[in-house]
Amino acid sequence: MGALEEAHLATATAAAAISACECECYEEEEDDLVEDEEAAAAADAMEPAVRALLLGLGEDARREGLRRTPKRVAKAFRDGTRGYRQKVKDIVQGALFPEVGVDKRTGSAGGTGGQVVVRDIDLFSYCESCLLPFSIQCHVGYVPSGGRVVGLSKLSRVADVFAKRLQNPQRLANEVCGALHASIQPAGVAVALQCWHIPLPENLKCKTSQGWISTSHSSRSGVFEGESSSFWNDFSALLKLRGIDMDKDSHSSSVAWCPLRSHDVPVCNGHCKKATTHGAISPKSVPAPSNMVSAVSSMLLSLGEDPFRKELVGTPQRYVQWLMKFRACNLDVKLNGFTLNNLSVYQSPAGDATDHRAIHSELHLPFCAQCEHHLLPFYGVVHIGYLDSGDGEVIDRSHFQALVHFYGCKLQVQERMTRQIAEAVYSASHCGAIVVVEANHICMISRGIEKIRSSTATIAVLGQFLTDPSAKARFLQNVLDTTGLAV
Numbered sequence: 001m002g003a004l005e006e007a008h009l010a011t012a013t014a015a016a017a018i019s020a021c022e023c024e025c026y027e028e029e030e031d032d033l034v035e036d037e038e039a040a041a042a043a044d045a046m047e048p049a050v051r052a053l054l055l056g057l058g059e060d061a062r063r064e065g066l067r068r069t070p071k072r073v074a075k076a077f078r079d080g081t082r083g084y085r086q087k088v089k090d091i092v093q094g095a096l097f098p099e100v101g102v103d104k105r106t107g108s109a110g111g112t113g114g115q116v117v118v119r120d121i122d123l124f125s126y127c128e129s130c131l132l133p134f135s136i137q138c139h140v141g142y143v144p145s146g147g148r149v150v151g152l153s154k155l156s157r158v159a160d161v162f163a164k165r166l167q168n169p170q171r172l173a174n175e176v177c178g179a180l181h182a183s184i185q186p187a188g189v190a191v192a193l194q195c196w197h198i199p200l201p202e203n204l205k206c207k208t209s210q211g212w213i214s215t216s217h218s219s220r221s222g223v224f225e226g227e228s229s230s231f232w233n234d235f236s237a238l239l240k241l242r243g244i245d246m247d248k249d250s251h252s253s254s255v256a257w258c259p260l261r262s263h264d265v266p267v268c269n270g271h272c273k274k275a276t277t278h279g280a281i282s283p284k285s286v287p288a289p290s291n292m293v294s295a296v297s298s299m300l301l302s303l304g305e306d307p308f309r310k311e312l313v314g315t316p317q318r319y320v321q322w323l324m325k326f327r328a329c330n331l332d333v334k335l336n337g338f339t340l341n342n343l344s345v346y347q348s349p350a351g352d353a354t355d356h357r358a359i360h361s362e363l364h365l366p367f368c369a370q371c372e373h374h375l376l377p378f379y380g381v382v383h384i385g386y387l388d389s390g391d392g393e394v395i396d397r398s399h400f401q402a403l404v405h406f407y408g409c410k411l412q413v414q415e416r417m418t419r420q421i422a423e424a425v426y427s428a429s430h431c432g433a434i435v436v437v438e439a440n441h442i443c444m445i446s447r448g449i450e451k452i453r454s455s456t457a458t459i460a461v462l463g464q465f466l467t468d469p470s471a472k473a474r475f476l477q478n479v480l481d482t483t484g485l486a487v
């Protein structure tokens with residue numbers, strides 16, 4: 001080929017490459033455009049529904065903290081179900097790399113015939129029974145075949161595609177296993193899941209995951225199948241190295257694991273005697289207002305879900321039932337004058353040392369609140385300290401627990417809750433109050449920034465705790481000494 005011809009070919013190839021690239025870019029841009037339009041349409045449909053829920057909770061949707069809540073909730077749900085709009089093929093394609101294994105007769109190692117296990121993949125999914133997020137530790141094993149291995153991150157990405165849907169644990173395990181098998185075409189796939197579901201607020205014990213409902217499930221294909229599969233035994237052994245015993249923990253059904261299911265409630269259509277039930281009525285059940293239930297059904301529709309699919313029947317009622325546990329009560333309004341918003345009343349005279357005063361502490365009081373930005377729970381513990389006012393009266397722990405419940409069990413932000421509890425304690429002790437709240441926000445871990453292990457601590461210091469650093473230090477030392485002992 002002459003130089004001119006070569007130059008022409010090079011130009012033609014480059015032009016073809018550019019036009020192919022432009023074509024792909026246009027396709028991507030078009031996809032983004034479609035996604036943006038769909039997202040806007042879903043948000044338009046969902047926002048009025050969220051406003052109806054806020055109204056049903058007795059809230060003023062126009063107040064500053066709630067103004068953008070419908071937008072955020074719509075975004076959170078859309079993001080939490082993005083898996084419906086993702087394709088496994090797009091993830092795995094292009095991430096299969098050649099890697100030979102050892103000869104079959106000598107053993108199994110490396111590529112073909114060997115086993116690869118990725119453990120401890122942190123995921124969040126949405127419980128299809130109640131729409132609350134549940135957390136997952138996912139472990140994936142596979143045995144490569146055909147001299148190809150897949151990029152490790154793709155195992156986690158594929159698992160996330162199915163986690164980001166409305167799910168139950170067993171179906172999630174089956175779908176991840178099936179999709180990996182179909183896309184990688186290995187000799188076999190094993191998926192093991194450990195899942196945790198938030199309990200009803202009244203059953204939440206403390207800031208750790210105690211009180212959470214846990215379940216373990218697995219799914220296997222190809223060489224992992226069968227009771228005597230040596231690949232399954234190796235997979236289990238590699239999990240046990242991380243303290244995970246699937247043989248002991250596995251369950252075959254996860255239908256009943258959602259705590260809201262055992263709490264099924266009537267729907268109130270305005271004539272409570274005619275309420276239709278969806279299961280046993282617990283003594284604490286409050287009818288779910290039918291307009292709120294319809295609002296949640298319309299949210300499911302705008303996510304592209306079928307509210308009549310059998311697993312979703314009863315889901316809107318359960319979600320409303322959960323929300324109703326955090327509804328604003330009239331007492332909030334009546335108590336507006338009770339909290340002392342005038343900061344000057346907290347200031348103690350200079351030099352007023354508290355050494356002679358006893359510090360009373362009530363520590364590790366559990367709470368569960370509902371984040372007013374995303375309508376997702378945040379939960380943890382409250383530590384309260386107050387100074388003896390000299391009359392020797394000690395307030396009973398049950399009163400503090402009631403106080404924490406009162407200020408916690410509503411649409412809240414952590415800072416306001418901390419301040420409100422401190423103001424209420426101060427109004428009882430008049431000398432000094434200190435409150436520390438330690439919480440995990442599900443909105444920080446299940447969506448958006450997804451900081452799985454983050455936790456938030458807030459502190460409010462009033463009265464003589466402000467002027468006496470040693471009193472504050474003694475209280476905080478007390479918290480430290482009892483952390484780890486608390487259940």
Ligand SMILES: Nc1nc2c(ncn2[C@@H]2O[C@H](COP(=O)(O)OP(=O)(O)OP(=O)(O)O)[C@@H](O)[C@H]2O)c(=O)[nH]1
Nearest residue numbers: 068072371373412413414415441443444447448449
């Ligand atoms: N200060 C405070 N912020 C909170 C609390 N609960 C949730 N948030 C935050 O509320 C903020 C809302 O910010 P936006 O940018 O409007 O919400 P978003 O679009 O969902 O943003 P991302 O959270 O970053 O995904 C987020 O930063 C949350 O982390 C809380 O108790 N106190």
Ligand SMILES: [Zn+2]
Nearest residue numbers: 127129130258
């Ligand atoms: Zn649930």
